[in-house]
Amino acid sequence: MNNIIEPFLHYLNQLLVIMQREDMTEDLLTQRLCPDMFPLHQQVSTAAALSLRCCCPLFNKEVINFKRPTVSVSNLLEELDDTIKYLTNLHNDPWESMPASITFVAGFANHTLEPDKYFQFYAWPNFLFHCSMAYAILRTAGLPLSKGDFDGFHRYPAGFSFPS
Template identity: 40%
Template sequence: MQKWVKSLTHYLTRLKLIISKLPSELFDQTLVDGMFSLEVNAKIAANFAMRGYCPLLGVETISFEQEEDGSESLIRQIDATLDYLKNAPDIDVLDDSKLIEDRAGFADIELGEYDYIHIYILPNLLFHLSMVYAIARSHGVDLSKADFDGLHEYPKGFSFLG
């Protein structure tokens, strides 16, 4: 598995873990007015994995987003995305001479494959994952950096602030 695909699957797995810890009443919450809800941010994060991988395969971007709302539909979307990435053909080399066109907000972008993945797709997936984490934490959900990255470890109740 390529390192960048490993990154996609790692963070999708973290998103799935975080979603599994959330009470259902948080899914429509936002960080501030005018921002996407926790649920929309989670769906967008999962979609960014497919938005990155499909163009490299030369296929139309696939989405496994569910029509239903809630944690179960988000878990199904993430699982289907993980299955797709696991079973999709490997792409041995990212070729910057091959340009990928996309939209970033209202901007049309055109990036080589490496930049598309590392400067556009991964940061956007992480941004929307961060919003899910921030919204959950702002509503008192007991999450830690370990939930986000799968690496850190702290004792229960630990705080740097005393």
């Protein structure tokens, strides 16, 4: 597997596991950290889309998106699953066919960066931002998630909490 894709797949799979929890309800999808921030469903969808917006240009492929027209937990699960499957099937070496630059829109700003800078300074940090916001929304909503749920590495005993 290509080392560009692996981190995206790891965190998309972590997000998929979180979204598959029994305590994930439809009403959580509209929760936000602040009134001017994306709700949970958009944070999850944007993380999936950013993984594609990063990897597709690096592999010299047309950017694809699996966003569903209606918001539901099942549609978000399908979007994540389709994104994971698509990224898993990217096989060619991106460094062989990579464009000289990548032009993209960030908010209302247009940018053009070299592929390595695009990955390091825009795509990867923004992907992690939206994954983190989804996690933070769910923690704020009271779901008992740990850092291990986010990163897949940390483990804590049941009932553990850090001292105040």
